[in-house]
Amino acid sequence: DGGITQSPKYLFRKEGQNVTLSCEQNLNHDAMYWYRQDPGQGLRLIYYSQIVNDFQKGDIAEGYSVSREKKESFPLTVTSAQKNPTAFYLCASSMTRQVGNQPQHFGDGTRLSIL
Amino acid sequence: GNSVTQMEGPVTLSEEAFLTINCTYTATGYPSLFWYVQYPGEGLQLLLKATKADDKGSNKGFEATYRKETTSFHLEKGSVQVSDSAVYFCALTPTGGGNKLTFGTGTQLKVEL
Numbered sequence: 254d255g256g257i258t259q260s261p262k263y264l265f266r267k268e269g270q271n272v273t274l275s276c277e278q279n280l281n282h283d284a285m286y287w288y289r290q291d292p293g294q295g296l297r298l299i300y301y302s303q304i305v306n307d308f309q310k311g312d313i314a315e316g317y318s319v320s321r322e323k324k325e326s327f328p329l330t331v332t333s334a335q336k337n338p339t340a341f342y343l344c345a346s347s348m349t350r351q352v353g354n355q356p357q358h359f360g361d362g363t364r365l366s367i368l
Numbered sequence: 369g370n371s372v373t374q375m376e377g378p379v380t381l382s383e384e385a386f387l388t389i390n391c392t393y394t395a396t397g398y399p400s401l402f403w404y405v406q407y408p409g410e411g412l413q414l415l416l417k418a419t420k421a422d423d424k425g426s427n428k429g430f431e432a433t434y435r436k437e438t439t440s441f442h443l444e445k446g447s448v449q450v451s452d453s454a455v456y457f458c459a460l461t462p463t464g465g466g467n468k469l470t471f472g473t474g475t476q477l478k479v480e481l
Contacts, residue, residue: 259411284467295372295457295471296412343411347467356402357469359411 255280259344259360266331266338267368274329274363276344283349285327286357289313290341299342302327303349331365339367370395374458374472381479387445389456389475391432394439397463401425401434401441404457406474412457415443448479 257278266272278285284303288296298311302321316335321327327346331338341364345357375390393399400419404412416425421436430445441458458472 257411286469293473295473296469298468301468345412349467355467356414356417357467359404359413361411362409 257344257346257358257360259342259363261363262361264363264365265368266365269333271330271332272365274331274342274344274365276327276329276360277325278327278344278346278358278360279325280346280358281324282346282358283324284347285321286345286347287311287317287319287327287329288343288345290343290362296343299329338365340365370399370460370462370470372458372460372470372472374456374475377455377474377476379475379477381448381477383450383479383481384447385479387443387448387452387477389443389458389477391441391443391458391472392439393441393458393460395460395462395470398436399460399462401432402459402461402469403430403432403441403443404459404471406455406457408454415456448477450479450481453477453479 260275286301287299297313300319302308318330343362344360347357348355371394373392402417403415405415406412416427418425418434424433432443455474455476457474459469
C-alpha cells in the first residue's frame with residue numbers, strides 16, 4: 254500500500270545529542286514536510302521541500318536540519334541546539350503540480366523525549 | 369498573514385448527539401479549506417476539503433461548507449459515535465496554489481455512551 258512511513262515511533266535522546274528521524278514515502282509525491290506538535294497546540298512547520306535537493310525553512314527551523322537527496326526520503330535531524338526538543342513530530346507529503354490544492358498525507362509520527 | 373481559529377475543546381457529547389466544531393479563517397482571496405482528524409497516537413488523516421466558495425465537503429457523515437461571506441468552515445455531524453472521539457484540525461492553503469498548510473490549534477472531541 255502507498256503511504257508515509259516514519260521511524261522510529263518512539264525515540265529517546267540524551268542532552269547534547271543529535272538524533273535523526275526518518276520519513277519515507279512511496280506515493281511519488283514531490284513535496285515533503287516536517288511538523289512539530291506540542292500538547293494543546295496545532296502543528297507548526299519546521300522545514301519543507303518542494304523538490305529533490307531543495308528545501309526551505311518553515312516557521313520554527315532553528316535547531317533542526319534536513320536533507321532531500323531522494324524523492325522518497327526527507328530525514329529530520331534534531332540537533333543539540335534545539336533547547337526544547339520533546340514533542341511529537343509529523344512528516345507529510347503532497348503533490349505540487351496540480352490544478353487546485355491537493356491535501357497533504359501524514360505519517361503516524363515519532364514521539365521524541367529527552368532523558 | 370494567514371490564520372485559522374477553532375473553538376476550544378474539549379467538546380464532550382453523548383453518542384448520537386449533533387456535533388458542530390466552529391472554524392473561521394483569515395486569508396486573502398480564496399484559500400482551500402480542510403478538516404483533518406487525529407486519533408490518539410496517530411498522524412493526521414484528511415477528513416474533507418473544499419476548494420471554492422459554497423463548496424460542501426463531506427465524508428463519513430461529516431460535512432463542512434465553505435462560507436466566504438463569514439470566512440467560516442464549520443464541521444458538522446448529525447449523530448456522533450464513540451469512535452469519532454479524536455482531535456479535529458481545521459486548516460487552509462493559500463490562494464493560487466501552493467501546499468503550505470496553516471492549522472488551527474485543534475479541537476478535542478470526546479463522545480460518551
